[in-house]
Amino acid sequence: MQQDFLQLRAVIAVARRGSFRAAAEALDLSPTALSRAVAAIEERMRVKLFDRTTRTVAMTEAGRRFIAKVEPALAEISLAMDVANASGEAPAGTLRLNAAEGAARMFLAPVVLEFLDRYPDMHVELISEGSLVDIVAGGFDAGIRFFEAVPRDMISVPIESEHSMAVVASPAYLSGRVEPRTPGDLLKHDCIRIRHPSGVLYRWEFSKRGRDERVDVSGRLTVNNYNVAIDAALAGAGVTYTSHYFVRDHIASGRLVRVLEDWTPPFEGLHLYYPKHRHKKAGLRALVELVRERSRALAYDNRG
Numbered sequence: 001m002q003q004d005f006l007q008l009r010a011v012i013a014v015a016r017r018g019s020f021r022a023a024a025e026a027l028d029l030s031p032t033a034l035s036r037a038v039a040a041i042e043e044r045m046r047v048k049l050f051d052r053t054t055r056t057v058a059m060t061e062a063g064r065r066f067i068a069k070v071e072p073a074l075a076e077i078s079l080a081m082d083v084a085n086a087s088g089e090a091p092a093g094t095l096r097l098n099a100a101e102g103a104a105r106m107f108l109a110p111v112v113l114e115f116l117d118r119y120p121d122m123h124v125e126l127i128s129e130g131s132l133v134d135i136v137a138g139g140f141d142a143g144i145r146f147f148e149a150v151p152r153d154m155i156s157v158p159i160e161s162e163h164s165m166a167v168v169a170s171p172a173y174l175s176g177r178v179e180p181r182t183p184g185d186l187l188k189h190d191c192i193r194i195r196h197p198s199g200v201l202y203r204w205e206f207s208k209r210g211r212d213e214r215v216d217v218s219g220r221l222t223v224n225n226y227n228v229a230i231d232a233a234l235a236g237a238g239v240t241y242t243s244h245y246f247v248r249d250h251i252a253s254g255r256l257v258r259v260l261e262d263w264t265p266p267f268e269g270l271h272l273y274y275p276k277h278r279h280k281k282a283g284l285r286a287l288v289e290l291v292r293e294r295s296r297a298l299a300y301d302n303r304g
Contacts, residue, residue, distance in 0.1 A: 163269035
């Protein structure tokens with residue numbers, strides 16, 4: 001039975017992703033093992049489910065009919081297993097979470113590690129990606145993003161009440177230069193620019209008293225990682241724009257100086273989100289409760 005279940009999951013993964021390699025990565029199998037699983041079910045059924053070449057994979061007509069029948073049935077089986085697991089004494093199994101790189105770092109120590117410590121039978125797979133992905137299509141149980149990026153058809157739970165960005169530079173860089181007082185002043189400075197995974201250069205975003213501005217800054221250094229941008233700023237390469245969370249210690253120690261603080265007000269922070277119409281298995285329920293518990297504690301501390 002377990003082997004049959006694996007073979008069916010392999011077929012559905014290949015159909016969803018259009019690639020044996022991508023399907024193997026999603027199921028944590030070797031490409032060889034996944035290929036054998038698909039071949040085994042094709043041999044048992046005596047029907048070809050996929051047309052394969054060295055570069056492409058396409059479903060046959062028989063494969064499309066088979067997937068249309070099997071995928072809902074497999075989803076019901078998975079749901080039944082989740083319900084059975086939920087009735088156990090403690091959560092067990094694996095949670096797959098997707099997050100932006102910065103969000104993954106912010107979520108790891110205060111939430112994920114506490115969750116693993118609290119539930120020793122749980123495993124967490126935390127995947128960080130620069131681009132926003134469809135967590136359902138990607139096979140994830142939940143995602144972690146800023147509230148504005150959470151799809152509207154998802155249930156979301158706040159991880160932090162608010163967040164803010166920060167424009168920073170080293171004292172060495174600012175020495176002998178006029179600090180920027182408005183976003184437009186950045187055009188006179190050497191800024192460390194960020195390129196998104198899509199290839200688009202990020203335009204720095206500012207807001208003050210209801211007035212929003214986006215600045216296409218200039219600079220000689222462009223990177224695609226905020227950690228590298230912070231390292232460059234620490235080394236005196238210029239001004240950078242990043243999450244205050246990652247530079248707050250540098251600001252407190254004087255290694256970096258924050259400018260334009262009045263143009264970077266707090267906004268609604270990170271949220272954990274998951275699909276509305278999917279059964280919430282025990283592990284996800286426990287994670288949601290931990291996030292809510294932590295949010296209540298933070299709110300109490302702030303009141304004090």
